[in-house]
Amino acid sequence: MKKGRNELLLEEEKILAPYAVKSRHSGTRAYVEPEHPYRLPFQRDKDRIIHSHAFKRLEYKTQVFVYSEGDHFRNRLTHTLEVAGISKTISKVLGLNEDLSESIALAHDLGHSPFGHAGQDALAELMKEKGGFEHNKQSLRVVQKLERRYPEFPGLNLCEETLLGIMKHGGGYEPTNLLVVRREKGPSLEAMIVDSSDEITYSAHDLEDGLESGLLQLEEVKTLSIWKRIQDSLPKTEKKSGSEIHSISRSIGRVLLNLMVSDLIETIHQTLIQYDVNTRESISELYSKKIKIVQFSEEFQKEFVELKHFLFQNLYRHSEVSRMSERGKEIIYLLFKHFESHPDSIPESYRNREAEDGRMRIICDYIAGMTDRYAIEKLKREGIFWFPY
Structure with a gap:
């Protein structure tokens, strides 16, 4: 049976949770376009982002290790794809709009400079008297103005909800109507999921790449509080002392990702029940009250903070x-x-x-x-x- 736009919308509304962003009411674009007969708004956004020049360039932009250091380390593109995959997984389990989460995730680093955060710091310093530079704001600038794929309008003309999700920190942006909406509504739960998925992803894969590169030592990692959880979840073959470090590092990254995602999903689920969240407006209300919906359990959060501090001190500040x-x-x-x-x-x-x-x-x-x-x-x-x- 062929499904048209209306059938797809009805199907989506049956599947999605009441607090999810629905496509039927979220297709607003700065420049009016006819709706597609069988692609819903956020599906179109996702495709536009993937086909953009900025997205293609992510392959040769630094995550931690520059492209010349090795073929198997993460770059900005592989990081983006991992964030999109994790965001989609969490959204699916919680009944959220997967296409929206994936679109936000795919666009979240489009404005990142070359050479990772070092490049961002350099541009921020050079532009400090001229409006500054910050990669999240630049990502919004890319999709609203800099991309030139369509003769009818500048940028990609993405849906308002996608743009609101890209406005990751919600502050320091140009005073536009979009900023007013972002401050009034706050981020969608889908956008919050992407934000946390970003942290989860780089923490796990930076640890993995750090071990594989030799800049981090396994004995150092074993001093972390979270190691007990990782060790208990490692495959039996990896627990043998004779296992190769490359094999162990990949297992650690995979296990750590699963632990973080599982804890996050369960904690979000309990929070939604605790506050009886059943509408998109409920999400906005909790956000305005500074009640955090997307977070780890208390004990896991402590271990996660320790892990991030470890990476900062031992990897990001490593002399190499x-x-x-x-x-x-x-x-x-x-x-x-x-x-x-x-x-x-x-x-x-x-x-x-x-x-x-x-x-x-x-x-x-x-x-x-x-x-x-x-x-x-x-x-x-x-x-x-x-x-x-």
């Missing part, structure tokens, strides 16, 4: 990671200063917006959109004197 970060920052500083004094080196599509946005903002947009390897190649092509180290 710091060396790569400083290298990335230096490349961005050099490129930015070069484009300031040589605007003809900036592509015409960016220069066309200089009167509207100012030179520094278009330079920031251009550099933020670069991949790691393109930034390095651009440095060479422009003949900028630089010593890699």
